[in-house]
Amino acid sequence: MERHMGCGIGACLSCVCKVDKQNVLKYRDLKSSHIQFSPEVEFGYALVCKDGPVFNIEEVILDE
């Protein structure tokens, strides 16, 4: 994924990429990721600088 990054070190939360919760769980250990999910919704935001820039296509939601 390509995004404008503010800091590149996971601090500013600018370079987010919308991801699908169920599919992320297939490929990642959430403890070592910077992805934030809301309890109510099935998607979250991953940081391209820390969790990417390479994502599995199944993880990414392309509706924004």
Next chain:
Amino acid sequence: MNREDVDLSVTLGKIRLKNPVMPASGTFGYGSEFADFINLEDLGAVIVKCITLKPRLGSFQHRMVEIPSGLLCTIGIQNVGVEKFIAEKLPYLRQFSTPVIVNIGGESIDDFARVTEILSKAKGIAGLEVNISCPNVEKGGMHFGVDPDATFEVIKAVRNSTDLTVISKLTPNVTDITIFAKACEEAGADAISLINGLVGMAIDINTRRSKLGKNLTGGVTGPWLKPTALRMVWQVAQVVNIPVIGIGGITGAEDALEFIIAGATAIEIGTYNLVDPRVMIKTIEGIKNYLTDNKLKSINALRGSIVLS
């Protein structure tokens, strides 16, 4: 005069800072992100990302655009929520003697009061910086900080819920910022920090959509904001008796010193942390050099020393 004899310490409410340099909330994560670049022990205080009662996912993606001399961005207060902050982020910060100031946000007066109460019970927090640039859901999303009555109510609610030092962070998106500064002082704030970002937008001429996607608008920050911030800090410092913290486009010691000469007690560096993660350390050293060169023993001697004639 010996360089080591220079006293950089300042006081904000009950907080004694060893120097006047702090990160601006939102540009410094929860502190640990910068540990590879600087020692958090060297800062005047650590100010963490805005914390709300419930976790927030923040704005849609496409949150940042670079502009000449700054950024246009909207993060939308993405944060882990107060409980997770206390459980997972705060323990890391407790290992340093540097005071921790938590920036807080909310969608209602009650939200602010509750998050204040919870943080006041946690160990290792010295102060709260109130982000009044939050949409007030009870008033149709109008930001608290653009209504002097709502500003007063929020600060009063926070003040009544804590003994910690309360700092009110003002937005520049108002006609006369001194009215808001006075409202905060009346409501019991211990200090005032200013300014937050100025609302702006950018359009992609090929798609004719906002460069911030569905977010449409964002806050403009960075060096281009400094003259506006400096003017507002100067205005506010003249009308309140509590300490003022200068924020807006600071890139180093010269900028920081301008704010202090205009009347600021301390300063926060924001956007420039993203350009140079060591900028705060360089700023502290630069201030020390300036005071030594000018034979000033204490930074307090410089505050508000602007010559107007």
